[in-house]
Amino acid sequence: MSTGEGATGNESDAPRVLGEDDLPPCCRKARASAPESEATCHETVVSGWFSKPLSDTDGELVYFNNPMWPGEAHSLKVEKILYQGKSEFQEILVFESSMYGKVLALDGIVQLTERDECAYQEMIAHLPLCSIPSPKTVLVLGGGDGGVLREIARHSSVEHIDICEIDKMVIDVCKKFFPDLSVGFEDPRVHLHIDDAVKFIRDTPEGMYDAIIVDSSDPIGPARELVEKPFFEIIARALRPGGVLCNQAESMWLHTHLIQEMLSICRETFSTVHYAWASVPTYPSGVIGFLLCSTNGPPVNFLNPINPIDKQEVVKYKELKFYNSEIHKAAFALPAFAKRELSSFLSTPLRQADC
């Protein structure tokens, strides 16, 4: 979940600094409470901190506090720090936790744990790819851990996978500590591009991809560019008619305003716009959302996967841990509060006859 977005390639070439008034209340609050952190601070959310300074922990219990929202964190007991480093773009931390296996944190925010990474990786890959017939060309923006690539590789129709990740150090660290994810890079269909996501997609020929998956950081602060209209417009341009986008889209419990904003922009750019979610225990509020859009062209019915993963393919790879067709359909059912806040931004489901 790192694209390094916004580092280069935006209109002004200078990092965009948000004023207090640009931030919605939750983010203003988050910024205000940043000094709580004992470690480095992400621009707009409270960063993970350790319950004890690491230099002072002989024999004592140490917890890593995964920030969820101002005023709350998910504390994970640390068995051993495996790696701490700083790339050109971010701080990278890998530790062995007592119950979630190895954990990757970027700028103090948990990106994945071995225990529950299956939910995020499988859903962000298969929600779009199972919704269109025979996807052949796929682009991943971010996703340097390789997990999304691993999932895309299950689709035998896929012929070409591009991945654009800005931070090579994330890839190298994951190859060392997360071989079950970075195995995704070994597929011969994968073509790696170390580059800025916005620049890469801008240089992409029109109609190049059947599916684009944006495995990005939180779209506040430096990654804000990735939820703005110009980004979605160049994404749509790079997709074939009837092509699909799947974008990480925050928590329905915490960031409804950001989700509304993304949906609103996408309604202007795409033909259909839907929102799905999945349970991921180590993400804020225990869920993560997905924005699913398709371009003008053959209609796409995200709510009824027409391209289920063949069981023969599952034999070739490890079994799916999270995704199946029922979970795919169920992912679009929104709680009443979220339905009220989001439904006016969503496409109505296609009738069976339209597909």
Place this chain on the structure above:
Amino acid sequence: MSTGEGATGNESDAPRVLGEDDLPPCCRKARASAPESEATCHETVVSGWFSKPLSDTDGELVYFNNPMWPGEAHSLKVEKILYQGKSEFQEILVFESSMYGKVLALDGIVQLTERDECAYQEMIAHLPLCSIPSPKTVLVLGGGDGGVLREIARHSSVEHIDICEIDKMVIDVCKKFFPDLSVGFEDPRVHLHIDDAVKFIRDTPEGMYDAIIVDSSDPIGPARELVEKPFFEIIARALRPGGVLCNQAESMWLHTHLIQEMLSICRETFSTVHYAWASVPTYPSGVIGFLLCSTNGPPVNFLNPINPIDKQEVVKYKELKFYNSEIHKAAFALPAFAKRELSSFLSTPLRQADC
């Protein structure tokens, strides 16, 4: 979520003490790590603790650590402690959190927060009541906060609601600090019984209820009786033919062995057995499960609610925040890992023609 179960009324009249070998690995581990806690210890899970002793916090930030699993906790920033007391059965704590509103913790474990209580209360009430035509008599075991009663009251067909809660202090504290939940007690159809749940249900006439809702503590340690066969047998006896049980049933991410055990017992006792789940950010791993069973008699198809909540009723009460018919159906979709582990214990869905 307090029934005081096991305090009296079990076969031997003595609290059952579990040996280390009786506990599944996660619970053994939990017990082993209990000394981490700075506050009181629940019998088998790590209790909530404060990041600072409360006597030593002038002007400092204080977090309440809601235990989720050994080696992890959900840290909630405390704005103000509103109530601390000890009843005959448990320690009761109410505090104002910075982001989840007021929080109720029993024996150091978060039972509800104002922000996300809607998900639990609405699902545990409406999953069973929307699955049968015109429920008239309903029993709640536990549920002293009143939230489940509030939800049952939305069903105009209901004529009589019994609630059996052992700990009167929980009711009194909730009436003072959680009026939006304890409002449930004000409905004239509600009849309160301060008693032990097992004793109460044992004394209930056969076939008395259309639906029984068990809003209990975690079924490990002292509440273990509530997941054993004799309990489910007396529940089944108290239900009419084709009556329904909905029981809080842990997290599919954390306690699969307990869920398997409950499902296995219920398969021997009930006609149909299903498992559903919902997103609740402040519960362990961000989800809570529900065991749904029906007795021999008119078939019940839990997966397709035949008794949706009438919109006119919603006007009379506050709007539903979480539950709707789509979420009801989606709640039965299990991730691949849970499906593999649980499906052999579950009833197959009824065909439409069977209902």
